[in-house]
Amino acid sequence: MAKNNSKAKVITWILIGVVVCGGVGAFIVASKRDQGTSVTIEKVSRRNITQIVSAIGKIQPETxxxxxxxxxxxxxxxxxxxxxxxxxxxxxxxxxxxxxxxxxxxxxxxxxxxxxxxxxxxxxxxxxxxxxxxxxxxxxxxxxxxxxxxxxxxxxxxxxxxxxxxxxxxxxxxxxxxxxxxxxxxxxxxxxxxxxxxxxxxxxxxxxxxxxxxxxxxxxxxADLSVMNALVDVDENDIVNVKIGDTARVTVDALPDKSITGIVIAIAHSAKVNKLGTQDEVTNFQVKIRIVDNDAKLRPGMSCNVDIETETHRDVLSVPLQSVTVRDTAFNSSPDITQSRLKNIDEDKNKRASKRPPAVVFLNDNLKAKMVHVETGLSDRGYIEIKSGLTEKAVVISGSFQAVSRDLKDGALIKVDTSQKMKWKKE
Structure with missing residues (x-):
């Protein structure tokens, strides 16, 4: 009888330990959940946005x-x-x-x-x-x-x-x-x-x-080396944005620390197709760029990278590129979706199946993510123009990429990265 009582006490204490450990673990998980998703933030600001088309090619003399x-x-x-x-x-x-x-x-x-x-x-x-x-x-x-x-x-x-x-x-x-x-x-x-x-x-x-x-x-x-050109291949999806007279920044591989100014003087009307009939088929159009500030070190055949400035919008509202994402707003506008709405949501999704998902950004609303629809414009390598949906001085969530592109939902708790928390205040 004594042995049975002792065994019962051991089992009781084990059960108590399991319950306590489970409670502590649940508390820790809940605490972490309550802290929210770790993010970085940045203030909406005005700047000049220049759309860039990049291409590679060779330096060649005009004649x-x-x-x-x-x-x-x-x-x-x-x-x-x-x-x-x-x-x-x-x-x-x-x-x-x-x-x-x-x-x-x-x-x-x-x-x-x-x-x-x-x-x-x-x-x-x-x-x-x-x-x-x-x-x-x-x-x-x-x-x-x-x-x-x-x-x-x-x-x-x-x-x-x-x-x-x-x-x-x-x-x-x-x-x-x-x-x-x-x-x-x-x-x-x-x-x-x-x-x-x-x-x-x-x-x-x-x-x-x-x-x-x-x-x-x-x-x-x-060759007449006093007049040099950069002959580059521009992708078919970008060529529609390039026009005669566009300014270009040319970087030659042999002169990596120097940016050379050029002007677009000719655009091919016929395409160059590489690897025709394969999965790697590429269609390009040749663009001729006149080197304005010629350098005596340039030689025919040198490899170069070119950034063609196709359009500039000045003093426009902008946010970091990574701040803008897309969401199916039917599933993200509310954390809870009742069964009665699922049918309507499915019908709505079918109607919009062929349409591009709307662009959205997430604002920092008292440490909660607030999803806002925006209309975007030009973009450069770091920022994108916001035509509507935001006001100057608003604070947007700029990272991490996974948080913005996948994790965040409207109303979700967020935690601002301490190393980035006040970065926008210094600007």
Whole structure:
């Protein structure tokens, strides 16, 4: 009996301990719940909001000329190397032609042969003309037959035809000879413009192909580095916001500490599609940006990042970007939803299924979250314009991201982060 009493007492004390521990735990959880969600806050303020479209691309000169030869042959002279500054009509390359000299001799011989043929046929024309006159006089006096007259006339006409043909042959030979002589003069290549040699791809002794035969060998590139552009690819969703004359801020990877000003001068009308037909398909439009404050350190082909300022609204109400979120207000306007409202809510949701959820912000209302509908405008990288729904000096909840985007509900208790609590008062 004593053992049973002892066992009962132990069980009783264990139950009491469980109840006490449970009560303490519940009290701690309730205390933490009562403290509310930890958040940061910021005051609504006025500022200038500039909408930015970002893109990446390359630095390229406004004018760049590829230098090739019309004649094929061996490079026997080079007048410039990479990085050299050249002037208009400065000799760049001289080529010893492989075929020009041979062709020149052939066409000169052909022209001489054609001239000899003309002289021979001309003499034949004179002879047949004299025969025709003689036979014609005899035919009139009936000392020559009709057959003899017709034969003399035919011989004269044939000689005239051969004479005209030989003249045509001579003209063709002379024309071909002139063309070869022109090609012979083009074995020396001169600079077509002032600029800098940005690329030289041949060396002395190399054989090059001329453009007279095929595409030809590119030997050099000359660029005017005094006028530079940034060629960037802008996403199809952003291109509608970009217009001629927009200001751009260009940052070159090689000059990370310097921001270069540019102006949009051209926007492509045709798209560039990368990875067509795949899940990674991307559609961009090329935008040309003229570099205004050119830097001598810029080089063609340098990578760059560009921020195009497409629109600016000045002195407008704004809040941090992370303060604005979306909510299905039917489920968030009240912490308790009765079964009688569920059907109406579902019907309302179906009607609004194709509509964009309304934008909202949460205000700090005596340590309670107050959800307010807002109309937004432009945004930059940190703030977004508020067109309606808020007044200046109101205090919005700006973080954390999870709290604003998911956790907070209208009327929920909040706890202001002590490190951020009075930040807005210092502004």
């Amino acid at each position: 760049e000329v590829k230098i090739s030869s019309e004649a094929s042959g061996e490079v026997v002279f080079l007048g410039a190397k990479d990085g050299d500054t050249v002037k208009t009509n400065q000799i760049l390359v001289r080529i010893k032609p492989d075929l020009i000299e041979t062709q020149l001799e052939q066409f000169e011989a052909s022209a001489r042969s054609s001239q000899v043929a003309i002289d021979a046929v001309k003499a034949e024309v004179s002879r047949t003309e004299a025969d025709l006159k003689r036979i014609s006089e005899l035919y009139k006096k009936e000392f020559a037959s009709r057959e003899e007259f017709d034969r003399a006339k035919s011989n004269f006409e044939q000689a005239q035809s051969r004479y005209q043909s030989s003249i045509s042959d001579y003209n063709r030979a002379v024309s071909a000879l002139k063309q070869v002589k022109v090609q012979a003069t083009r074995t020396s290549i001169f600079a077509p413009m002032n600029g800098v040699v940005t690329s030289r791809t041949v060396e002395l002794g190399e054989k090059v192909l001329g453009t007279a035969q095929m595409q030809g060998t590119e030997m050099m590139r000359i």
